[in-house]
Amino acid sequence: MPGFPLRLLAPLLLSAAALADAPTYHADIAPLLASRCLACHSGAQAPLGLRLDSLEQLLRGSQRGPVVHPGDAAGSELLRRLTGSSQPRMPLTGPPFLAAAEIALVERWINAGLPPGDARAAEPAIPSPRPGEAVDYRHVEAILLRRCATCHSPNGLMGAAPEGYQLSSYAATLASGERARVVPGNPAASELVRRIRGQARPRMPYDGPPYLTDAEVDLIVAWIEQGARDAAGRPAPLPVGxxxxxxxxxxxxxxxxxxxxxxxxxxxxxxxxxxxxxxxxxxxxxxxxxxxxxxxxxx
Incomplete structure (x- = not known):
């Protein structure tokens, strides 16, 4: 490279190497968002219109503006929410929040300029039961987190979870220490079902309408009817007494x-x-x- 100063070449080579090692949206960020964020930030009811179910939607931002600024992780609201420097800290269902390594991954991706990577590396975000497949917690988790855990979590919109009932995890949803809200095999005896159907007042979610769709209610009913299975497909024990x-x-x-x-x-x-x-x-x-x-x- 005749006439090009070597002292300027080294930083360029270092930058190229750093970019080559940078996380990409499809390979690294999309799976992370799918596991911790899409339960709330997807679809038409995403808070403040912030959808994180595609790179296009993420870059579009929320009603308040962009949430990521290429090359400026410190000034990106997405990272600020993940670290807690902006409140409320995300995910709203935490703790646990994202691990330090996961937050660092997002920071590196933003500072690298938001490289998209190969779209073929993307994974399906929210699983749906196939015909004839038993319904398990994976299939209802997104509904519970998106519409219920925004309040029923340790740091929800109402502060502490109402009546101490959390819907931010499988174990919490099935907890029966104070009283059982889910009775495996018996949806009609499950307080959770009676609330989302409107048989019990106040109907839930508390911020409805809109309430859950018929399809969403039917899926939760089928999950409980089939034994309130965990993500591995194991039926829950009956909390006798x-x-x-x-x-x-x-x-x-x-x-x-x-x-x-x-x-x-x-x-x-x-x-x-x-x-x-x-x-x-x-x-x-x-x-x-x-x-x-x-x-x-x-x-």
Whole structure:
């Protein structure tokens, strides 16, 4: 390279090498966003219109403007949210937040100029059950995180999770220490289902309408009906003896919106509950997955 100063060549070679080793969107960033961000930031209901389900959408930014600036990671709102220098820190369902190595990956990608990489390296973002395939947690996780965990998480929009119930992980969703909201194999006895159907008030998600679509509700119902399987396809154990608290309409047969109730001489009846009334049921889950009523009262 005649006449080109060698002292200027070295920085150029170093920059080219750094760019060659830089993360790319399709190979490195897209899978990370899919696993931690797309549950909320995808589709028409993405907060502030910020969709992270494609490079084009990410570059478009939110209603407030761009969230990444090529070559300027420190000035990019995406990175600031991931580190917590802008609040609320993301993902909203954290902790756990992204690991330091994952945040560093995003920082390097932005500083390298947002290289796209090979689109063939992209992975499917949100799995859907194939015909005949059992529904497991992977198939409902995105719905729960996008529409429910925004409040029902340790640092949600309402602060602490309402009534301590978190929907930010499989274990939290199935937790039954205080009371069970999911009864594997019995959607009608699951408080979660009754809330998203509107059988129990207030209907959830609390920021609805829009509420969950019929297809989304049906998928969650199928998941619970098939045993509330984890991401590996293992059915959840029945939380025998767990407390339940259900709301709904009492019918002529003494059922709660069609759900059979075990009522006996030990059941406490308050306020003369009658058919057609909106009532609260407190009880426990027996070994057969049935609701043994301890108290029934008007609401």
């Amino acid at each position: 767990a407390k339940l608290r259900l709301h709904g309409r009492l019918d002529e047969a003494g059922k709660l919106d069609g759900l059979a109730l075990l009522i006996d001489a030990r059941t406490r009846l308050d306020d003369a509950p009658r058919p057609g009334a909106y009532v609260q049921v407190r009880g426990r889950l027996d070994a057969g997955g049935r609701v043994r009523v301890e108290r029934l009262r008007l609401r």
